[in-house]
Amino acid sequence: MPLFWLRVALTLYGVGLLCAVAALWDSRRRLTSVMRFTAGAGIVFHFVSLTETAMLSETAPLSSLHQVESLLAFLLMAFFFVIYWRYQTVSPGIAVFPLSFLLTLSAQSAFMAESGTAPQVSSSWIYMHVGLIMLGYSALIVSFFASILYLIQEKNLKAKTVGGFSSRLPALATIDEIGYRCLVFGFPFMTFGLIAGSVVAEARYGAAYFRDPKILFSIAMWVLYTVLLYARWSAGWRGRRAAYMAAFAFGAALIAWAANGLSSMHRFITP
Amino acid sequence: MNFKLIGVNHNSAPLEVREQLAVSEARLPDAVRKLVQQPGVDEGMVLSTCNRVEVLTSTRPGADLRGFFSSYFGVSTDALRSHLYEFEEREAVRHVFRVASSLDSMVVGEPQILGQVKEAYAVARGLGAIHSALDALLSRAFSVAKRVRSETAIGGSSVSISSVAVQLAEKIFGSLQGKTIYLVGAGKMAELAARHLISHGATTILVCNRTHERAVQLAEAFGGQAIPFERLYETAERADIVLTSTGAAEPLFRREHGEAILARRKNKPMFFIDIAVPRNVHPDVNRLDGMFVYDIDDLQSAATTNTAERKREAQRAEQIVESEVDRxxxxxxxxxxxxxxxxxxxxxxxxxxxxxxxxxxxxxxxxxxxxxxxxxxxxxxxxxxxxxxxxxxxxxxxxxxxxxxxxxxxxxxxxxxxxxxxxx
Structure with a gap:
């Protein structure tokens, strides 16, 4: 059943994504309300799927790559709705929807493949680690998308082309606030997520774990994240410079994610 | 049933004529009562705004609306002839739909007219002057107006330069609430634009002028603060919106000023509205991150883009009205x-x-x-x-x-x- 609900969610996200793309050209309000509705229904089914997975799974939840993808997609959609609720804008959807859709697509395609036990995953520290890190990741991703929207809107305002697509983007200050708030929000999760991971690693592998490429990349990502946050907070970095920094942090996050393949200790269960 | 509409608007009649015909709110019930007492008039309502005076009726043959118009307002039929328009049946339906959808307004898409039509309808209905035919027509007109508003972007763009400036400022700052405006130069036009920005929420006003007395005067009028001209640059960092309108021959704000200001205000965005000719702000300032400079031509062309967009949307709205008239x-x-x-x-x-x-x-x-x-x-x-x-x-x-x-x-x-x- 969780797979079925996940596929329902995927279909709904797909419809939402199509609406979001169509809304780029067509300003009718009906499109965005259809988009909100389908995405909202999608996230509900997605939640059902996640809960059922957690309850039914023989192995520990969040131990396979696809479950983590599913969780990340869910958190991104949740961010989209929080932003919509707070700022009344659906613009981040144009970036969030494709990513959520792809993550969910990938999650459902190999969902059933997982089986067997997860010898390394047992302690609740692991759940905390994965959950917190994913919250941090989604905040970083949304913040990165927001800085891209900022660049687009800034360029439009400087080029003095009013109307068209840019007229439907939120105000520059609003986009900036979304990006900054997401960073601030994600920071403690990222930090505590890494600490939780370290606690597990320390207990299991000792100091050797800290020479693992995965953990090195993760720490590099965290440092970039911190620098970005500090630069925005103290020097008021916005626009191009903030976007570049966010892109670096995002890239480091991607590498840290991909570094699972290099790591001998930090692995998802593979069938 | 037979719909008949007669009236004048801003296109058909000059202000002097419209003034003569305007029906004040207090006199409106009386006008409606007199209207439905006319022979042949089954139902009727009167719409009077600053841009139009219209009488809409459902009539039987023999109703003389022109006669009513001239006798009620005491203006001779000859004097009115060239100004009055008259629509019947389908044409009347279309006209009512267009008026309610704000397609017949002076500023196409302005939102007040729908409320005014609704009010006129409520008055006539309250007097028992509206029954099934006009009721069907008006309630259809309201939903057509709603459809036009939600399916086209006709109400979305504003026209005049002041409102373009406000619109742009809102695109940058989100809301003008709590923002600081810095008037550099205290001319009439700057004053008007400032008034507009204040009405949209800007709170702190700083005024700087070569003639300090004038700055003091204007600052007092806005409840703001006058800045001596020597402190022009050090004050600038406090401002979110700088409105320049001095007669200076050379730009007052150049790139180096912009850089210094940005550093002092932690890169917070800043909006220069430069309505001076020749310009007070060098175009290079616009290249700095977070600085947005619009001169008078930019504002003008933004206003024209809006008008063009509005025209396109108005065409779509006309199509909607046409199909609704058919239905x-x-x-x-x-x-x-x-x-x-x-x-x-x-x-x-x-x-x-x-x-x-x-x-x-x-x-x-x-x-x-x-x-x-x-x-x-x-x-x-x-x-x-x-x-x-x-x-x-x-x-x-x-x-x-x-x-x-x-x-x-x-x-x-x-x-x-x-x-x-x-x-x-």
Missing amino acids: FAARMKSLHVVPTIVSLQEYCETIRQAEIDRIRGRLGHITPEQEAAIDAMTRGIVNKLLHTPITTLKSTADEPEAATIHEIIRRIFNLKREKLKNED
Whole structure:
């Protein structure tokens, strides 16, 4: 059943994504309300799927790559709705929807493949680690998308082309606030997520774990994240410079994610 | 029913004429009452705004609206002739739809007109001057207006330079609430633009002018603060919006000023509105991150883009109105045939009942089941016989031969004319 609900969610996200793309050209309000509705229904089914997975799974939840993808997609959609609720804008959807859709697509395609036990995953520290890190990741991703929207809107305002697509983007200050708030929000999760991971690693592998490429990349990502946050907070970095920094942090996050393949200790269960 | 509309608007009549005809809110009920007392006027309402005075009625032949107009307002028919427009039926329906959708407004898309129409409708309705026909027309007009508003972006863009400036400022800052405006130069136009920004929420006003007295004067008017000209640059960092309008021959704000200001205000965005000619802000400032410079030409062209966009949206809105007029006309026409259908059905029902009563006596005792069977059978015969005439009446309602078909059906079935009086 969780797979079925996940596929329902995927279909709904797909419809939402199509609406979001169509809304780029067509300003009718009906499109965005259809988009909100389908995405909202999608996230509900997605939640059902996640809960059922957690309850039914023989192995520990969040131990396979696809479950983590599913969780990340869910958190991104949740961010989209929080932003919509707070700022009344659906613009981040144009970036969030494709990513959520792809993550969910990938999650459902190999969902059933997982089986067997997860010898390394047992302690609740692991759940905390994965959950917190994913919250941090989604905040970083949304913040990165927001800085891209900022660049687009800034360029439009400087080029003095009013109307068209840019007229439907939120105000520059609003986009900036979304990006900054997401960073601030994600920071403690990222930090505590890494600490939780370290606690597990320390207990299991000792100091050797800290020479693992995965953990090195993760720490590099965290440092970039911190620098970005500090630069925005103290020097008021916005626009191009903030976007570049966010892109670096995002890239480091991607590498840290991909570094699972290099790591001998930090692995998802593979069938 | 027959819709008739007569009136003047900002296109047909100059302000002096409209002033003469304007009906104040207090006099409106009286005007409506006088209107429906006119011979031939079944229903009526009066719409009076600063741009239009219109009388909308549902009439029978013989109603003289022009006569009412000139007698009520005490203006001779000759004086009005060239200014008055008059629409009937379909044209009147279209006009009402266009007015309610703000397509006939001076500033197309302005939102107030719908409220004004609703108010005029409420007044007339409260006086009992509106019944089914105008009620159907107006409630349709309101939903057409709603459709136009939600399906086109007609209400989305503003036109004048001041409102373009506000619009841009809102695109940058989100809301003007709590923002600081810095007036550099204290001319009339700067004052107007500042007033507009303040009305949208800007709170702190700083005024800097070469002649300090004028700065003090203006600052007092806005409850702001006057800045001596020597402190022009060090004050600038406090401002979110800088409105420049001095007669300086060389730009006051150049790239190096911009860089210094940005560093001091932690890169917070800043909006320069430069309405001075020659310009007070060098275009290079616009290249700095977070600085947005719009000169008078930029504002002008932004305003024109808005107008062009609005025109395109207005065309889409006109299409919506046109299709709605078609739908409404079709509905009105099919309403015409309803009385004929009803009397046809009543006529046949009377015959059926009479026949059943006649045969009941001859049948003696019958069971309730048998009685029901007889009832069902006779009803079935009547319905089958009436099916074709009724569908023909409905389907030909908006075709030219409708009147002939009506007449034939009336004669064949010998339908009484008084049942059909609504029809003409």
